[in-house]
Amino acid sequence: MLLSGIAEVCDERGAGVALVSTNRQKDAAWRIQTAVVDGFIVHCLRVGDRLISLARKRHLPVVAIDLDGGNGMSSVVIDDRQGAYLAARHLLDLGHRKIGLLSLEAADPPRPGFVDAERLRSAEYRTERERAAGYSAALAEHGIELDQLPIMESLNERQAGASHARELLAARPETTAIIAMSDVLALAAIDAARARGLRVPQDLSVVGFDDIPDAATADPPLTTIAQPIVEKGRIAARLIFEAGPPRTETLGVKLVERASTARPR
Numbered sequence: 708m709l710l711s712g713i714a715e716v717c718d719e720r721g722a723g724v725a726l727v728s729t730n731r732q733k734d735a736a737w738r739i740q741t742a743v744v745d746g747f748i749v750h751c752l753r754v755g756d757r758l759i760s761l762a763r764k765r766h767l768p769v770v771a772i773d774l775d776g777g778n779g780m781s782s783v784v785i786d787d788r789q790g791a792y793l794a795a796r797h798l799l800d801l802g803h804r805k806i807g808l809l810s811l812e813a814a815d816p817p818r819p820g821f822v823d824a825e826r827l828r829s830a831e832y833r834t835e836r837e838r839a840a841g842y843s844a845a846l847a848e849h850g851i852e853l854d855q856l857p858i859m860e861s862l863n864e865r866q867a868g869a870s871h872a873r874e875l876l877a878a879r880p881e882t883t884a885i886i887a888m889s890d891v892l893a894l895a896a897i898d899a900a901r902a903r904g905l906r907v908p909q910d911l912s913v914v915g916f917d918d919i920p921d922a923a924t925a926d927p928p929l930t931t932i933a934q935p936i937v938e939k940g941r942i943a944a945r946l947i948f949e950a951g952p953p954r955t956e957t958l959g960v961k962l963v964e965r966a967s968t969a970r971p972r
Contacts, residue, residue: 712940720948736761746947770946772939773834781946781953783939787834790932790960791841794886794914797962799849801970803884803912807875808858809868809892811835819871822860824853838888861892868895876903883971890915890922890931908969918963928965
C-alpha cells in the first residue's frame with residue numbers, strides 16, 4: 708500500500724522506483740552509493756542509521772517515512788501518539804482495566820518477550836516511542852501507569868505475534884483486552900485467544916493499529932486505528948520532486964470501531 712502511493716506519483720512524473728533491501732547492509736550500502744536516482748525515500752530505518760548517512764552524502768533529496776526529519780531531511784509521519792491514545796481510550800471507555808500490550812520491536816536487535824515500559828519510552832524507533840506515549844496518556848487519565856501493564860515485545864509477524872500473545876495470556880489470564888501496536892499483532896492476538904478457547908470480543912477485546920485490508924475481513928472484524936498508508940507514500944514521493952526547504956508532514960489518524968472490542972464481562 709505504501710509502495711503503491713510512491714509508484715503512483717513516480718508514474719505521473721515519468722520516474723521509476725528502485726527498491727533497496729536493508730537486510731544485507733553491505734550490499735545496500737553499495738547500491739545507495741552507486742544508484743542513478745533523483746532521490747531516496749527511506750523507511751524502516753533508525754535515525755542515525757549508516758544507510759541514511761550514505762544517502763545524504765549523495766547530496767540528493769532524502770525523505771524519511773515514519774522517522775523524525777531535520778538536519779536537511781524531509782519526513783512524512785502520522786500522529787502515532789494520538790492514534791495510540793485513541794486506541795487505549797477506546798478500551799478504557801468500554802470499562803477495561805486489565806489490559807495487555809503487544810509491542811513492535813523497540814530496538815535492533817529486538818528482544819522478544821516481556822519487557823518494561825522504559826524500553827518503549829526509550830525505543831530506537833519513533834513509532835514505538837510515540838505510540839507508547841499515547842497509550843501512557845490515555846491510561847494516566849484513569850490513574851493507570853504504563854508500567855502496570857504486561858508488555859510483550861514481538862516481531863511484526865503473525866506467527867511470532869500469536870506465540871507471544873499466548874505467552875502473555877498464559878502469564879496474565881485475568882487480561883480482558885489487548886492493545887496491539889499493529890494490525891498484524893492484533894490478528895495474531897485473536898489467533899492466540901482462539902487457541903486458548905477465548906472468544907473475541909466476549910472474553911477478550913483486541914484493538915490494532917494501521918487498518919490493513921485484512922482488518923476489515925478478519926473474524927471478527929478488527930477495531931483499529933486507520934492511517935492513510937497510500938497517501939503517506941504519495942506525499943513522500945512528491946517531496947522528492949518538490950523544491951523547497953525540508954519539512955515534516957504529519958498525517959491524521961482515526962479510530963475505526965468494528966467487532967473485536969466490547970465491554971468486559
